[in-house]
Amino acid sequence: MAVYTEVTDEALRTFLAAYPLGELVAFRGIAEGVENSNYALKTGSGDFVLTLYEKRVDPVELPWFLGLMEHLAAQGLRCPQPVKARDGVALRELAGRPAAICTFLPGVWPRRVRPAHAAPLGEALGRLHAASAGFHAVRPNGLGPSAWGPLLDRCRAGGDAVQPGLIAELDGKLAAILAAWPATGALPVGQIHADLFPDNVFFLDGPDGRPVVSGLIDFYFACTDLLAYDIAVCLNAWAFEPDGAYNVTRAHALLAAYQRVRPLTAAEAAALPVLCRGAAMRFLLTRLYDWMATPPGALVTRKDPLEYLAKLRFFAAAEGSAALGL
Ligand SMILES: Nc1ncnc2c1ncn2[C@@H]1O[C@H](COP(=O)(O)OP(=O)(O)O)[C@@H](O)[C@H]1O
Numbered sequence: 001m002a003v004y005t006e007v008t009d010e011a012l013r014t015f016l017a018a019y020p021l022g023e024l025v026a027f028r029g030i031a032e033g034v035e036n037s038n039y040a041l042k043t044g045s046g047d048f049v050l051t052l053y054e055k056r057v058d059p060v061e062l063p064w065f066l067g068l069m070e071h072l073a074a075q076g077l078r079c080p081q082p083v084k085a086r087d088g089v090a091l092r093e094l095a096g097r098p099a100a101i102c103t104f105l106p107g108v109w110p111r112r113v114r115p116a117h118a119a120p121l122g123e124a125l126g127r128l129h130a131a132s133a134g135f136h137a138v139r140p141n142g143l144g145p146s147a148w149g150p151l152l153d154r155c156r157a158g159g160d161a162v163q164p165g166l167i168a169e170l171d172g173k174l175a176a177i178l179a180a181w182p183a184t185g186a187l188p189v190g191q192i193h194a195d196l197f198p199d200n201v202f203f204l205d206g207p208d209g210r211p212v213v214s215g216l217i218d219f220y221f222a223c224t225d226l227l228a229y230d231i232a233v234c235l236n237a238w239a240f241e242p243d244g245a246y247n248v249t250r251a252h253a254l255l256a257a258y259q260r261v262r263p264l265t266a267a268e269a270a271a272l273p274v275l276c277r278g279a280a281m282r283f284l285l286t287r288l289y290d291w292m293a294t295p296p297g298a299l300v301t302r303k304d305p306l307e308y309l310a311k312l313r314f315f316a317a318a319e320g321s322a323a324l325g326l
């Protein structure tokens, strides 16, 4: 479910009249996604995605997100490119919501991650970081280490009902992560995606049948943070098998392909284990909070926080970066 705001044909036609995109040919709501309302749009000029930004996105931040996507697309990265209306403005309003049209990307996201996805993903992440180097506006990570304590506090009352002993375990693990977190200035910083999960990476089959990245989407958690933290997010999201086992071969392929674009510094390589623990903590906490805050019967499917407890435990026990595939 991800159409929270309905758009009438009439409102859409009036909205589209501001753009040089030709006549509306087809229009349908996209069921996937959780944050915003997305519509697939076909006009005389081609295929587009119309997004109406819902309550969880702060409208003040939208120019930063759209500016980053515009910058990355101009650098040749395959990501949604915001489309400007005739007056040069991409961020507009529709049905009482901030709204924007972006280019539609071909491909599908992998429902089942395979070893062959790892190298193209690593390369795409490296390219994203390289392409973002010229984008200088800063957006602090609202879900970075300083947010984890307050988020854990908000889960304190109900967390142990999800799993007995959970809150005490997270208190201990969070304290250890924060104590080992890299000092400011120790690692390279840049624009990161921060949520590059399989559902945000589209693939097509290349000429040899191997998957090729056809697009990266959903930049609405993007921020200015440690580049290597983005790798840690990807290892969390892509390197585990459905049975919970860490696939070190797949992780190695991801890391090696990334490093062909941007080699890691020695400090980044050494910090990888704590960055992976931090990324596991971040997704565990947001899932735990959503798990407790989402009322029964809500249309959004809740994501399992305990999947990330298992990942956090794995990273806490792993010995060094080599055990993670570096
Ligand atoms: N530029 C795009 N090109 C093609 N499909 C897109 C594009 N943007 C979004 N989508 C589709 O919309 C779905 C939800 O988008 P997403 O940005 O993940 O939403 P949310 O932020 O609400 O989670 C995606 O899974 C994809 O099917």
Ligand SMILES: N[C@@H](CCOP(=O)(O)O)C(=O)O
Binding pocket: 033, 034, 035, 195, 197, 199, 200, 218, 283, 286, 287, 303
């Ligand atoms: N990737 C996060 C949830 C964010 O959802 P998205 O649909 O905006 O990518 C998680 O798995 O917890």
